Amino acid sequence: MTEPNGASPMEIGIDSFAAILPEPETGKPPSAADRMGELLREVEVADRVGLDVFGIGEHHRAEFLDSAPAVILAAAAARTSQIRLTSAVTVLSAADPVRVFQEFATVDLISKGRAELVVGRGSFGEAFPLFGLDTRAYDDLFAEKLDLLLALRETAHPIWQGRFRPALTGQGVFPRPHQLRLPVWLGVGGTPESFARAGLLGLPLMVAIIGGSFGRFRPLVDLYRRAGARAGHDPATLKVGVHAMGFVGETDGAAMDAFFPGWAHLTGTVGRERGWSPPTRQQFDALAGPDGAFLVGSPQTVAAKMLQASTALGGLARITFQMSTASLETSAMQRSIELLGADVAPIIRAARAAA
Template identity: 60%
Template sequence: MEVGIDSFASVGTSENGETADATQSVAELLERIEQADRSGLDIFGIGEHHRHEFLDSANAVILAAAAARTERIRLTSAVTVLSAADPVRVFQQFATLDLISKGRAEMVVGRGSFTEAFPLFGFSLGDYDEIFAEKLELLLKIRDNETVDWSGKFRPALENQAIYPRPLQKPFPIWIGVGGTPQSFRRAGMLGLPLVVAIIGGETHRFRSLVDLYRDAGARAGYAPETLKVSLHSIGYVADTTEQAVEEFFPGYAETFTKIGRERGWPPVTRADFDAQRGSTGALLVGSPEEVAEKIRRHSESLGGISRVTFQMDNAQMNHAQLMRSIELIGMQMSPLLNN
């Protein structure tokens, strides 16, 4: 199983709890990607948001900087908000990243869990699903064809238009990121694209019916089972002991998700909520290397097998030293335990 890290390029905090500036936060993020590379992790993803607390609005730029400082780790978006982007420019950016990284780039496309990109770029939330489907169709056509003829509703038509540069990898890896919408799982299967399931709360095994829907749709469309890969994106944090992981992770996690909850109508996060999510079937991957490796095995079994798992830990206001140590533990201790 591949193991990696996803980051939203959060504005960091220092060891004394003070907020870092944006320059320092980006520099530390690049150090963490280098740490992931040294620690043997397989993948590092950068999200896309357009909010003051995140610095990932131009994720391809961050990934390109990381490509020049790493040797083996694969680099991906997590996710690219395709609905609010131009598929031509997105493809050009990630094709360029693939050339810079010598074939280590990927892309995860989705609609995003926040909606600020829609008004920012002049799109209507009323077109939420239709616009994504159309732009995904165009992106895949560009990936598979150097010269494109295409017309749609949300973008000017392309007539015998050549699109460059072309990536080193053929075909270029494109995954679909999904939440809990059955149509999204079905669409990914019908297209034969690998799937990233973002499970940030609840019980992971409850997504089994949706993963089965994806695999069934893929099989009906004629795709071999080995092409229908499933990746799990989870909130998590690994420390030397479970007690340390809980003590360090909970305060920032509770503050962050209570704040998001005020925007979405959720109740404040309590310690009881957190402990339930850390339980044997809960979504959070917080604990020691041994405990988290065993929990990922259970999650994989409950979902019928997963090929990749990524940790999202920087929205809990951890400082740089804590994140560096956690990445080291995930790569050097947890991943070998998981794959033995």
Template identity: 60%
Template structure:
């Protein structure tokens, strides 16, 4: 199992610095954490894509390219590329370039995104949400597999014997499909034979087993080998020296962030009882000390029939750079060896 981190490049809490200095410092520290994750032996680091004031990841590929130049072994991926609102040609070119800079460590996780601000920003209709993604995923896969592309669709100008460069180091640039809870998305990933990254940020992880089974069944029906049908799990989480320390450090920022997002979506405010349920044995949050976190990752893997990758999303709780680096060290030195031993 690969273990890593996904980040949304959250801007640090407002302090005495100017907004510009705060944003600059946040990105500098993020690159430092990616380099540290590489040093600590983590397998993968992903950067999301949002177009909101509180996140600095609107240009995902640029952050990953900066990290690629300063790391040597860690895989670098989007988490996710909002493909519905992107041009597949540019997405491929950007990640092929990252692959060249990193000597073959780039990946794409393509998804539809959980926020919708990219649609009005780029002049797209939210009503076309699924059709846009389906068409653009088809084109992205075609570009990956063919150097000279002829293609016609509904939402993008046609390509006629068009050469697309640069080509990546990897013969087949890894493209995963990021999914939430929509059955059709799981089935589509299986039919296409794409690795699956499941974002579970609430509820109980084991309840996603029927959807993961649907993915595997669709893949088998389409003739894809089982080893090709990889499953990854993305969860909110944090690691400290003890579970008590992790919970007390993580809860305040988590409650503030998800209460604020909840107001946009009509969710009730976060309560401590709700949080405690989510950090319990079956809840989606992977927050705790080293042993508890390793056990929970293994438990989640078993409940989903085995997973190939697990990624923490830690920077949603206003944790300091020092706290996040400490968590990275604990993951690399303590959690990963325990999980591998448990497997």
């Protein structure tokens, strides 16, 4: 477990897609209302055990309940006191930035300054036809809407004009958030242009790594840092976070056996739509192994792998676990969150403090 000298604290958290998957005993999914209640209890547990951040994704599909992440985060804000609450990610290309800003400013008021946004283009395309948008304008939509969202952070009365939305000529956009400046991270996959854009804008970067290895993303992270330096941004502000598949169990075997069924179910569902080969246990074991990008195992295994990931990417400010693909009863999911906060986090914090 090694880290670069001068390492700063690493934030540790969870991202949930509010997946509604079959229960292991019955093979049937829980009701949507019951699953939502379980999700809010998961946020409460994360807050209680001292994790730093909890994110809610955005999807418009039958197997997820997170099409309105700001509503879920507002409910979580009322039940928690310390943990930061973020989107993971807001599909900004398919949204109105004014409405997004108002919603998250409201969450920020409810939480007394704990709201954040991770914005991206999204890895699923359902939102575009749902809201009457042309997928051929995929990147142009995102670039323009990000420009407006960042303008809204700076003033309540923006003067702004674009191609895809009526101009703003000084109308007031309210409420304003509790924080002086609502934090906005840029969520990216593997497109070099997205990494460079985040650097040029000086935005913190959240990298979704859901396969392969952490090290293969190092050239893209370096591109982000170079772009930020060329744009004149302080290197200390160019924070890098990673969103990865993860689950903590009492032992490596227990964690892998618990996480695999839900991962295989969801990956198989998406894979059939995209023409992928069916997922296998061998493939999963490789991703959860020493060279793979899954953070699945005992507390000691997971902590060691997190520190290795940070070293491979030149230092990480945040790692969030996407563990909602585990098809588990509530108590098992909550136990994993407890292990992450009580056992994994102290190892990480001690290693960073020593560095």
